Amino acid sequence: MTLGFINRYPLVVATLLCGVAVASFLLVGQDSAAQWLASGFSLFVAARLAVGMVRALARGRWGIDLLAVTAVVSTVLVGEYIASLIIVLMLSGGQALEDFAQGRAKRELTALLERAPQVAHRERDGGPPEEISVEQVVPGDLLLLRPAEVVPVDGVLVSDFGSFDESALTGESLPVERTAGDPVLSGSVNGEAAVRMQATASVGDSQYSRIVALVREASASRAPVVRLADRYAVPFTAFAFLLAGAAWLASGDPGRFAEVLVVATPCPLLIAAPVAFVGGMGRAARSGIIIKNGGTLEKLSRVRTVAFDKTGTLTGGRPVLLEIRAMDGPAGQLPADELLRLAASAEQYSSHVLAASVMEAAEARGLVLVPARDATEHATHGVIADFGGRAVVIGKRRFVAEEARGTVKTPLASGQMAVYIGVDGAYAGALVLSDAVRPNAASTLEQLRRLGLDEMIMLTGDARETAEHIAREVGLDRIQAECLPADKVETVRALPRRPVMMVGDGVNDAPVLAAADVGVAMGAKGSTAASESADVVIMLDDLSKVAQAVEIGQRSIKVALQSIWIGILLSVGLMVAAAFGHIPAVAGALSQELVDLATILNALRALVPARAAGGIRSQPGRIRDYSRAGE
Numbered sequence: 001m002t003l004g005f006i007n008r009y010p011l012v013v014a015t016l017l018c019g020v021a022v023a024s025f026l027l028v029g030q031d032s033a034a035q036w037l038a039s040g041f042s043l044f045v046a047a048r049l050a051v052g053m054v055r056a057l058a059r060g061r062w063g064i065d066l067l068a069v070t071a072v073v074s075t076v077l078v079g080e081y082i083a084s085l086i087i088v089l090m091l092s093g094g095q096a097l098e099d100f101a102q103g104r105a106k107r108e109l110t111a112l113l114e115r116a117p118q119v120a121h122r123e124r125d126g127g128p129p130e131e132i133s134v135e136q137v138v139p140g141d142l143l144l145l146r147p148a149e150v151v152p153v154d155g156v157l158v159s160d161f162g163s164f165d166e167s168a169l170t171g172e173s174l175p176v177e178r179t180a181g182d183p184v185l186s187g188s189v190n191g192e193a194a195v196r197m198q199a200t201a202s203v204g205d206s207q208y209s210r211i212v213a214l215v216r217e218a219s220a221s222r223a224p225v226v227r228l229a230d231r232y233a234v235p236f237t238a239f240a241f242l243l244a245g246a247a248w249l250a251s252g253d254p255g256r257f258a259e260v261l262v263v264a265t266p267c268p269l270l271i272a273a274p275v276a277f278v279g280g281m282g283r284a285a286r287s288g289i290i291i292k293n294g295g296t297l298e299k300l301s302r303v304r305t306v307a308f309d310k311t312g313t314l315t316g317g318r319p320v321l322l323e324i325r326a327m328d329g330p331a332g333q334l335p336a337d338e339l340l341r342l343a344a345s346a347e348q349y350s351s352h353v354l355a356a357s358v359m360e361a362a363e364a365r366g367l368v369l370v371p372a373r374d375a376t377e378h379a380t381h382g383v384i385a386d387f388g389g390r391a392v393v394i395g396k397r398r399f400v401a402e403e404a405r406g407t408v409k410t411p412l413a414s415g416q417m418a419v420y421i422g423v424d425g426a427y428a429g430a431l432v433l434s435d436a437v438r439p440n441a442a443s444t445l446e447q448l449r450r451l452g453l454d455e456m457i458m459l460t461g462d463a464r465e466t467a468e469h470i471a472r473e474v475g476l477d478r479i480q481a482e483c484l485p486a487d488k489v490e491t492v493r494a495l496p497r498r499p500v501m502m503v504g505d506g507v508n509d510a511p512v513l514a515a516a517d518v519g520v521a522m523g524a525k526g527s528t529a530a531s532e533s534a535d536v537v538i539m540l541d542d543l544s545k546v547a548q549a550v551e552i553g554q555r556s557i558k559v560a561l562q563s564i565w566i567g568i569l570l571s572v573g574l575m576v577a578a579a580f581g582h583i584p585a586v587a588g589a590l591s592q593e594l595v596d597l598a599t600i601l602n603a604l605r606a607l608v609p610a611r612a613a614g615g616i617r618s619q620p621g622r623i624r625d626y627s628r629a630g631e
Contacts (some may be wrong), residue, residue: 011045011092019085039076042084045092046072070241074258075585083262083585116208117186120152121145123196134203141199145190151208153186154201163191236568240264240575247579256581262588263574273560279606280556288540289549296535299518300553304497306453306546307488307512309504310460310467313522313543314441314474319354319417319433321361325410326429339429341367343421346385346392349375354419357433393422400427417466440544441474447547451554455497459488459512488512503546520546556606563603570595 006013018041025034046069053069068087075084120137121129121144129144134152137143142158145151151164163175166188175191178184184197187208203209244260277294284291291297308314324336334342344362347355348369362369375385382395384403393403397420401407404422410430412418419431438444445456457478460467467481480491489512492500499517502509513519513534521534522541538545574591577583583591 009092012089015041015045015085015089015092019089022082022085035079035081038081038085042072042076042081042088045088070261074254074261078255078258078585080255080258080262080585083258083588086586086590087262117150117152137199137203139199139201143197143199145195145197147190147192147194149190151184151186151188151190151197152206153199153203154206155184155186155197155199157182157184157195157197159195159197162193162195162197165189165191236264236571239572243575243579251581253581255585256579259578259581259583259585259588260575262585263578263583263591264571273564273603275600275603276556276560276563276606279559279604280552283607283609284549284552287545287548287552288538288542289545289552290537290539291549291552292535292537296518297553297556299499300501300536300550301557303453303499303501303518303550303553305455305457305495305500306448307457307459307492307495307500307502307516308476309488309502309509310458310462310470311435312505313503314458314470315435315437318360319357319435321357321431322416322434323432324429325432327406327427334423334428337365337367339421339423340365340431341369342387342390342392342423342428343394343419343431345369345372345387346375346383346394348372349385350377350383350394352382352395354417354433358419358431361431391424394419396420404428437470437473438543440542444544444547445475447544448550451547451550453501453550455495457491457495459483459491459502485509485511489515492516501546501550503543520549551609555610559603559606563599566602567595567599570598 018037022034022038025031025037049069049072072084072087075081075087117134119131120134120141122132122137123129123142123144137153143152143155145162157178157180160180162178162184164178164184166176166185176188183200185208186201186203186206240261244257244264247256247260248254250256277297280297281291281294291300321340324340326333326336326339340358340362344359344367347358349372359369370387372385372387375383377383378395378399381399382393385392385394391403393400397407397409397418400420400422404425404427407420407422407427410418410420410432412432416432416434419433421428421430448456455478456476457480458467458471458476459480460470461483462481464479464481467479471477471479480487483491488502488509492502492512492515501518501520502512502516503520503522504513505522509521513521518536519534520536520538522538522543536549538549574583574588574595578588
């Protein structure tokens, strides 16, 4: 027995030592001394429990300690001092048993905390790397990552090639390969070769620190459902006393009263729910889902309506190039690649969301961008750039039409958008892009329906036509288009079937995530504001994790309640048997330990998913428009 265990659980140690002393007295025939020692020690523990019970009652909380106190006192009074000592051991050991079970359940949840990097190796002026604290790293520092070392801060890879284990962040078991210029996430583990990276964030602003902060918040929480055990306390206690009293009256033996109360001790009610909830949160963390507090698990289990943002949530969040439509001009038609190269070169000077998509398309074709002699961005409209005598204008049709003659509207299908291009004062063509629906969006919605969420709505600031196109693709039957962040908040608050879950990813989603009963942030790409406003953060860029979070919430609640009822039913069965005189006090005390073990083992089932159910049914329906224009 270690010193740490003795310091943490002194009552358990004292009870074991008392048991050894009692056994020694019995072996040498000192039955009276054994009885006095066991009875005195048991009454001392009962007095401590009674003090705690009175304090709880003063705070207005009805607990189930009264059963334990009465069971100890009654066994002492009828001379069953061995049984009283076993009850004391069961009660004192219950905390140790609960800590062990919760430690098993929290293993995945605390793994991230234990892996937090403490040091970094910084290189300066070509000299040898110096070991510094991660708090000393600033953006721009050149860091050396040794083999199997945890990446201390977010950055970009400087070396030509690197392999990283991101399983702690994303749940992906296979190593991820990166090349020079690719982002490297803090908390990932470097492969077998030393590489260099440049820091782009301090430790406080890095991805891993945000995860650690969320996990700390999650592990410190206490779920409301844990208090469900207290709700059963009064009826369970009343039933136990009534049955014990009836057994005493019917048999005329006061020992029956003690025997019934021995098997009515409340450990299963106290242990089961906390273990199930921490197990569910641990399973979620292992899957890349940070559930900030235990209360969210209960809400997830009861969610009936879900609202989705469109861009970055149901769609990939970054439009992809579908087609290059070059047009005849005074100098003829530009080749498609040349038109794209000029467009991407101009988009280098734009902060618009479509600019990155245009540049990525040019890079994918191996096109080399050229610097502009002069460039001006007109916010939200477009860019005018001069490339050594060749003037390029790119952006919205009306903006381009002001600078390039002959600009015409290009035909678009639902869900498509166009970037117009003018070269040397004439319309040169358009790039057609589309924000593609996530491949697993439709299947995720089907899984949510199977989990009982039959009310779904999409909230977006996009045009109604685009919103309807996306809704048809994923099987949504309700939309609200052309809405501002305030409109989203108002809509979510007005939804009738609650609790309501909102899923989003951007800064503009932060208000509605906070307003929803359960806010879910797609944290892999989302903003810090969205992650901080949400109750659940998905650390992967995977929409299916939303359905998995709901399933984990439902299963955790189910397992917690099952465990509570298993403890109650087993205890009631033992009480009935004891009332008829079939379970002596000592045997009853030992059998109650088996009840504790059964409830804990059942509660640990929250660590693993339930067996997959049958097929998922899709229920796409007629689109109902709830946009401002339709209200």
